[in-house]
Amino acid sequence: MTAATAAAPLGRGGRVGPLAALRQTATMAWRSLVSVKHNPLELVDYSITPIMFVFLFTFVFGGQMAGSPKAYLQYALAGVIVQNTLFMTTYTAMSLNTDLTKGVFDRLRSLPIARSAPLFGRIAADLVKQLWAMLLMIGLGVILGFRITGGPAGFLGATLMLLIFAAAVSWTAVLIGMLAGDAEKVQVFAFVLIFPITFTSSAFVRTETMPGWLQAWVHINPVTHLSDAFRGLLLGGDTGGPVLWTLVWAAGISAVFIPVAMRAYRARA
Numbered sequence: 005m006t007a008a009t010a011a012a013p014l015g016r017g018g019r020v021g022p023l024a025a026l027r028q029t030a031t032m033a034w035r036s037l038v039s040v041k042h043n044p045l046e047l048v049d050y051s052i053t054p055i056m057f058v059f060l061f062t063f064v065f066g067g068q069m070a071g072s073p074k075a076y077l078q079y080a081l082a083g084v085i086v087q088n089t090l091f092m093t094t095y096t097a098m099s100l101n102t103d104l105t106k107g108v109f110d111r112l113r114s115l116p117i118a119r120s121a122p123l124f125g126r127i128a129a130d131l132v133k134q135l136w137a138m139l140l141m142i143g144l145g146v147i148l149g150f151r152i153t154g155g156p157a158g159f160l161g162a163t164l165m166l167l168i169f170a171a172a173v174s175w176t177a178v179l180i181g182m183l184a185g186d187a188e189k190v191q192v193f194a195f196v197l198i199f200p201i202t203f204t205s206s207a208f209v210r211t212e213t214m215p216g217w218l219q220a221w222v223h224i225n226p227v228t229h230l231s232d233a234f235r236g237l238l239l240g241g242d243t244g245g246p247v248l249w250t251l252v253w254a255a256g257i258s259a260v261f262i263p264v265a266m267r268a269y270r271a272r273a
Contacts, residue, residue: 025118037132044086049095050133057084063147069209071231074149081145082235083207085138086227089166090202092137093173094194096130097181102189123269127174134170136162154240162237164248169230173253175261182268207231226253
């Protein structure tokens, strides 16, 4: 299916109806997913990088951090998945920036489709790829000795929560993709923002091992709440507070960045 075949007649005033816009968004998402077949190297980033992260953190840091790789894996796998999820949102920014600079959005804009469909379609497709990477990392973790003790409900809850947070953070990536001059600048912005907040959290180490002045930030860091919630749901621990704060952060990020990103998108697309 192509964007042209999915396009519906425009309504009054040149507007597209909600159902038509939803179909067109699904078509744009499918377009992004099908592109993997023609560019298999794209799937490498969503497969090889997650596998590398799991092996490195488990076998390089495991003995030092927890006495054995298997013991550390039980704690750190959730943090590794969270880190990978946040870093993967940079691909959304890079892909959007590339489509804009190469004129792809100009061609899509000439079609009788909702202007937001290419943008929402890209985010939806990238969330599917995020899901693939998460399942791959959990599967590898299980092979290496990780045990999901939270049951099927905990696993499904952790997956849903991670995707909700990833969708929210994707809007910050959209804004970066719109403002950056090229894909290289996107990477710089992403690492400057994501790298510090990931490592100053409970993703890889327990917060009580950090200096007191740093703990003040760590305790309000959204990555800490997400890591604790994701870990707790997988392992069956106490998750009430972390899950609530993760959803609050996701709602706050969405409320701030969706309108700003959409304004930047309309101005540039």
